[in-house]
Amino acid sequence: MSSRGRAAADAVIASRRRSSRGSGGVVGKQSSSGSHGVGDPSDAGKKQLRIKILTMGDAGTGKSCLVKRYCEERFVSKYISTIGIDYGVKPTTLKGRDVRVNFWDMSGNEAFFEVRNEFYKDCSGAILVYDVTNKKSFDALPNWLEEARKYGAAQDMPIIVCANKVDKRRVVQENDGMQFAVANGLSHWDTSAQSGANVTDVFETLFTNIIERPPING
Secondary structure, eight states: OOHHHHHHHHHHHHHHHHHHHTTSOOOOSOOTTOSTTSOOGGGTTTSOEEEEEEEESOTTSSHHHHHHHHHHSOOOSSOOOOOSEEEEEEEEEETTEEEEEEEEEEOOOGGGHHHHTTSSTTOOEEEEEEETTOHHHHHTHHHHHHHHHHTTOOTTOOEEEEEEOTTSOOSSOHHHHHHHHHHTTOEEEEOOTTTOTTHHHHHHHHHHHHHTSOOOOO
């Protein structure tokens, strides 16, 4: 990693540690109950459930724009590439539960590989994004799955594959994306951060998959 990348990495990790000590809702040390980074379902009605969501995929695929579209219901046409990790929070209600969603939006730039590896462990779920106009971003999907599992993501962590930018001319066809998803036991959605197509449905499906996931017996 370059000296610039290392400085950014150190700043991100330091910020994460500071946030974990405060009241910002950052998921720090997870419960030892073995519940995939999700609060115990038996606590329903007692306290807010917190889940940790990652975005995965090559730079430029629109990960940040998908998160912004979901959280703020708007599209930003000119977006600065994520440096290291961006963090955001979205409170929501799902199946009668108050849920606090902590988004960790990871840079797809290889310069921040060492930063990303800090965040896979104890994550609750992820969206894996490729750009349908960019075949290279689709071909990189297996590498992202391998990286996540190598650095701490649970083998059965809920992941949704997002074929993003479907408002543009496709290079990667829907059937190709579906075949990849089925082969890896994942679901696949066409999305557009620009138009908002399927964005809310994708995130709410992911959240539902997480909270309905049976806990691991510790």
